Amino acid sequence: MLRVKRLPIDTYPDNTAFILRRSDGYSAEQFQALRKIRVTGDSCEILATLAVVDDDKIIGNGEIGLGEQAFRRLGLPEGAEVEIAQARRPASLEFVRRKIDGDSLGEAEIGAVIRDIANYRYSPMEIGAFLVACASFMSTQETLALTRAMLDVGSRLSWDSPLVVDKHCIGGIPGNRTSMIVVPIVAAHGLICPKTSSRAITSPCGTADVMEVLAQVDLSSEQMSSIVKKENAVLAWGGRMNLSPADDVLISVERPLRLDQFEQMVASIISKKVAAGSTHLVIDIPVGPTAKVRTQGDAVRLRKLFEYVARHMGLVTKIVFTDGSQPVGRGVGPVLEARDVMAVLRNEPDAPEDLRDHAVALAGHMLDFDPALEGGKGYSRALELLASGEALAAMERLIDAQGRNPAKPELGRLRREVEATKAGTVTSIDCERIARIARHAGAPMDQGAGIDLLHKVGSTVREGDALYRIYANSATGMGFACEFAGEGSGYEIG
Amino acid sequence: MLRVKRLPIDTYPDNTAFILRRSDGYSAEQFQALRKIRVTGDSCEILATLAVVDDDKIIGNGEIGLGEQAFRRLGLPEGAEVEIAQARRPASLEFVRRKIDGDSLGEAEIGAVIRDIANYRYSPMEIGAFLVACASFMSTQETLALTRAMLDVGSRLSWDSPLVVDKHCIGGIPGNRTSMIVVPIVAAHGLICPKTSSRAITSPCGTADVMEVLAQVDLSSEQMSSIVKKENAVLAWGGRMNLSPADDVLISVERPLRLDQFEQMVASIISKKVAAGSTHLVIDIPVGPTAKVRTQGDAVRLRKLFEYVARHMGLVTKIVFTDGSQPVGRGVGPVLEARDVMAVLRNEPDAPEDLRDHAVALAGHMLDFDPALEGGKGYSRALELLASGEALAAMERLIDAQGRNPAKPELGRLRREVEATKAGTVTSIDCERIARIARHAGAPMDQGAGIDLLHKVGSTVREGDALYRIYANSATGMGFACEFAGEGSGYEIG
Numbered sequence: 001m002l003r004v005k006r007l008p009i010d011t012y013p014d015n016t017a018f019i020l021r022r023s024d025g026y027s028a029e030q031f032q033a034l035r036k037i038r039v040t041g042d043s044c045e046i047l048a049t050l051a052v053v054d055d056d057k058i059i060g061n062g063e064i065g066l067g068e069q070a071f072r073r074l075g076l077p078e079g080a081e082v083e084i085a086q087a088r089r090p091a092s093l094e095f096v097r098r099k100i101d102g103d104s105l106g107e108a109e110i111g112a113v114i115r116d117i118a119n120y121r122y123s124p125m126e127i128g129a130f131l132v133a134c135a136s137f138m139s140t141q142e143t144l145a146l147t148r149a150m151l152d153v154g155s156r157l158s159w160d161s162p163l164v165v166d167k168h169c170i171g172g173i174p175g176n177r178t179s180m181i182v183v184p185i186v187a188a189h190g191l192i193c194p195k196t197s198s199r200a201i202t203s204p205c206g207t208a209d210v211m212e213v214l215a216q217v218d219l220s221s222e223q224m225s226s227i228v229k230k231e232n233a234v235l236a237w238g239g240r241m242n243l244s245p246a247d248d249v250l251i252s253v254e255r256p257l258r259l260d261q262f263e264q265m266v267a268s269i270i271s272k273k274v275a276a277g278s279t280h281l282v283i284d285i286p287v288g289p290t291a292k293v294r295t296q297g298d299a300v301r302l303r304k305l306f307e308y309v310a311r312h313m314g315l316v317t318k319i320v321f322t323d324g325s326q327p328v329g330r331g332v333g334p335v336l337e338a339r340d341v342m343a344v345l346r347n348e349p350d351a352p353e354d355l356r357d358h359a360v361a362l363a364g365h366m367l368d369f370d371p372a373l374e375g376g377k378g379y380s381r382a383l384e385l386l387a388s389g390e391a392l393a394a395m396e397r398l399i400d401a402q403g404r405n406p407a408k409p410e411l412g413r414l415r416r417e418v419e420a421t422k423a424g425t426v427t428s429i430d431c432e433r434i435a436r437i438a439r440h441a442g443a444p445m446d447q448g449a450g451i452d453l454l455h456k457v458g459s460t461v462r463e464g465d466a467l468y469r470i471y472a473n474s475a476t477g478m479g480f481a482c483e484f485a486g487e488g489s490g491y492e493i494g
Numbered sequence: 495m496l497r498v499k500r501l502p503i504d505t506y507p508d509n510t511a512f513i514l515r516r517s518d519g520y521s522a523e524q525f526q527a528l529r530k531i532r533v534t535g536d537s538c539e540i541l542a543t544l545a546v547v548d549d550d551k552i553i554g555n556g557e558i559g560l561g562e563q564a565f566r567r568l569g570l571p572e573g574a575e576v577e578i579a580q581a582r583r584p585a586s587l588e589f590v591r592r593k594i595d596g597d598s599l600g601e602a603e604i605g606a607v608i609r610d611i612a613n614y615r616y617s618p619m620e621i622g623a624f625l626v627a628c629a630s631f632m633s634t635q636e637t638l639a640l641t642r643a644m645l646d647v648g649s650r651l652s653w654d655s656p657l658v659v660d661k662h663c664i665g666g667i668p669g670n671r672t673s674m675i676v677v678p679i680v681a682a683h684g685l686i687c688p689k690t691s692s693r694a695i696t697s698p699c700g701t702a703d704v705m706e707v708l709a710q711v712d713l714s715s716e717q718m719s720s721i722v723k724k725e726n727a728v729l730a731w732g733g734r735m736n737l738s739p740a741d742d743v744l745i746s747v748e749r750p751l752r753l754d755q756f757e758q759m760v761a762s763i764i765s766k767k768v769a770a771g772s773t774h775l776v777i778d779i780p781v782g783p784t785a786k787v788r789t790q791g792d793a794v795r796l797r798k799l800f801e802y803v804a805r806h807m808g809l810v811t812k813i814v815f816t817d818g819s820q821p822v823g824r825g826v827g828p829v830l831e832a833r834d835v836m837a838v839l840r841n842e843p844d845a846p847e848d849l850r851d852h853a854v855a856l857a858g859h860m861l862d863f864d865p866a867l868e869g870g871k872g873y874s875r876a877l878e879l880l881a882s883g884e885a886l887a888a889m890e891r892l893i894d895a896q897g898r899n900p901a902k903p904e905l906g907r908l909r910r911e912v913e914a915t916k917a918g919t920v921t922s923i924d925c926e927r928i929a930r931i932a933r934h935a936g937a938p939m940d941q942g943a944g945i946d947l948l949h950k951v952g953s954t955v956r957e958g959d960a961l962y963r964i965y966a967n968s969a970t971g972m973g974f975a976c977e978f979a980g981e982g983s984g985y986e987i988g
Contacts, residue, residue, distance in 0.1 A: 007549075008547060008548035008552070009546070009548075016545075018503065021504075051505045052504040053502060053503050053504075055501075055502040057551075058552060067545070085970055086970060088974070100630070124617075124618070125619045125751065126622075127619075128620075128622045128626070129625075132594055132623045132626040132630075135594050136626075136627065136631070253619060258587075259594070476579060480580075
């Protein structure tokens with residue numbers, strides 16, 4: 001028996017346990033570093049990676065140190081007695097191994113893997129192995145099984161309505177912040193739209209990151225319910241809702257590995273939307289040479305996969321291919337994108353047109369789900385709600401209901417412009433490159449970091465004209481961003 | 495600038511750096527946990543995973559704590575000044591990503607990945623992603639490129655002889671400890687055979703683990719050279735020689751993930767053999783229903799891959815398919831296998847016949863490389879050297895030259911027999927299951943742990959007869975092994 005000691009060491013997302021090398025009753029051989037151990041207390045258990053300590057000032061004999069993450073997950077107080085044992089490999093790792101060998105897995109097998117992942121029984125390395133093995137080949141059946149498994153391990157929200165609409169964009173296009181315009185429009189119309197969004201995975205920011213500039217997004221299910229009851233809608237971060245605990249763990253590995261596979265994307269999105277209680281979903285798939293989806297063929301393959309999985313999960317979908325040839329709007333990064341969104345909602349004359357047009361089109365598709373609006377009338381209704389200021393009013397009410405951010409985050413203090421090296425017309429802007437420069441600058445962690453695009457495709461520039469401005473608050477971030485932009489601005493001028 | 499402090503915390507194989515959350519000049523946002531940082535000192539640099547500490551008794555303001563692994567790899571004294579920065583992703587991770595997407599990689603790309611891996615720039619998760627991506631598909635060209643890349647990042651040994659023989663078994667068959675019989679035979683004949691072996695990867699023990707029961711195996715290149723000069727041969731652990739630093743890192747991930755792909759196996763073996771200075775190599779591929787290679791088709795595929803890569807690396811090979819239908823010999827585990835090997839070399843009447851026959855056949859193939867022995871005479875020469883005691887004498891000299899182990903490790907104190915649940919004839923023994931039971935018992939870390947097979951295929955047993963005896967020194971290990979054996983003994987009786 002060892003006594004739990006909370007060690008103020010944060011090793012997120014890993015559970016780490018610290019034990020003295022010469023702790024009574026345990027030999028060094030038995031508990032080598034990197035060996036996983038099982039820590040068992042009264043009716044609770046976690047797996048942890050073991051760090052072996054040679055200094056009894058850090059951890060004493062008879063004690064087990066748990067890092068912040070492990071301490072929280074075990075849920076016992078300091079001094080509680082636990083037993084440790086060499087962890088048995090989760091049995092489901094055999095299925096991962098079979099997947100690596102090229103087998104297809106059945107529903108029970110995928111379910112077992114996902115349950116173990118959601119219960120933190122896999123190391124990041126093991127999760128990575130599962131994801132990469134799935135990336136090499138995954139059948140539609142497996143994708144459906146993965147979706148069901150992810151739904152099964154999470155909580156579900158339910159809304160007292162036969163029509164709960166939602167939209168989702170698969171991402172990849174910087175500045176494409178339509179949700180924050182679409183949701184107030186459909187809410188103003190009277191549809192129920194409890195939108196949960198993620199934070200950025202591989203992009204410089206997600207909708208939750210941008211909404212957070214304006215309002216609280218870290219809401220409980222109860223807060224969400226009461227806001228939806230009053231305002232028809234909400235724009236919340238989905239992570240708090242435990243809608244897909246497995247996905248949250250998967251993302252912690254997908255992010256550093258920059259994995260973004262169709263099958264995992266479909267399973268993640270559909271499981272979360274069903275868990276959030278949506279019945280009707282518009283999915284936006286931008287297609288373009290530097291977007292996530294680059295060819296018509298890939299777009300169709302992805303659409304079919306979405307339709308197959310959604311149909312079997314009882315979700316009505318409308319899938320829209322949109323122009324993903326360049327960033328949407330001007331700003332890229334939380335503060336900058338919030339600025340663009342509000343400019344559209346406020347009908348400001350210089351609000352980015354492409355962002356407005358794109359958002360209105362999507363809102364139209366969502367309004368078309370309303371049986372009261374006969375076929376195709378959604379679009380004009382959406383335009384009307386935006387122009388009249390009803391959408392803006394709905395957004396302001398949403399911000400107040402969620403809790404307006406008193407901090408008013410500002411643009412980064414450090415600014416640098418990237419200039420055209422020759423005169424001509426902008427012929428293309430590389431979405432991936434712009435996204436990576438904005439990430440290097442510090443977005444989304446640094447809310448004020450990002451890129452403000454001063455020219456878009458078709459614009460005429462002179463040599464030395466500023467193409468875009470980089471914002472950052474840290475010199476390191478600005479350094480990385482400029483270095484990276486120096487290797488290639490992302491703009492082509494012809 | 496931060497001052498290096500050595501923290502007595504072992505997180506092998508990860509580099510871990512500990513920093514106070516509120517350290518001057520750094521914000522929590524900049525250095526979140528799991529973020530990788532670059533630690534740069536005077537002409538040296540490492541990447542490390544960051545752990546954020548909230549207690550200045552563990553690490554003070556202005557200090558950076560380096561775990562044992564990281565401290566050793568950075569190579570600076572305590573108090574040395576270093577700078578830290580958010581690590582830029584190794585550029586070669588883009589190639590890993592492309593491999594995940596299904597691309598084939600070129601020689602320069604694989605070279606870049608392997609250099610970064612050998613320089614500890616990848617996390618275990620990233621290494622796992624590379625390995626699993628390669629497991630899904632790898633061309634022969636890529637396998638050759640991987641072999642060259644692994645050779646290029648390591649040291650090489652050279653021997654003053656045009657004929658340097660070696661043998662390698664791909665493993666998977668418990669108890670198949672032929673090297674320790676073959677090497678003394680060919681050394682007694684006068685061939686140069688500087689054998690480097692690995693420790694167990696996924697098996698209950700490797701040749702280095704077994705040889706270590708008898709003698710020192712952790713030898714420097716210099717020690718190895720002087721032993722080979724005197725004794726023609728050596729039986730050393732290859733890890734110390736830095737022959738394939740990349741492979742050592744890869745193995746640290748392959749082991750917990752239990753990866754064992756043909757392509758990685760071929761690259762690992764051929765690069766190490768070339769690095770060790772071998773010119774002629776016998777490769778033993780056991781084929782059987784529970785071996786690593788299960789069908790004739792797979793065996794042929796693997797042989798062709800070995801031949802292709804070896805030919806391009808200038809290595810002469812002779813590839814032998816052997817019977818991998820059941821374990822070889824009786825003991826499985828370091829002490830038990832050392833016992834069997836010595837019984838064969840001593841010509842003891844009850845020495846395991848299958849181990850002897852197998853070893854003599856392989857030694858014969860190696861002796862056939864000697865131009866002085868005309869075609870096919872190797873086999874009878876091998877028999878002669880074993881029967882005459884010359885091989886035993888060579889082994890005893892080798893043990894003395896390497897440094898006889900004064901400890902004489904003994905069999906595990908804890909013993910349990912697994913009994914036949916019915917009478918009949920043993921029709922098969924599952925190699926994989928026997929190996930896993932022996933690993934659960936504690937082999938190879940616990941040298942005395944393992945399994946002693948009391949019956950082999952074809953043996954007649956009564957109900958209640960002991961099929962095998964499990965040895966262990968830890969109650970936990972014995973518990974796991976018995977539990978696992980209880981789920982299936984690995985024996986079929988018909």
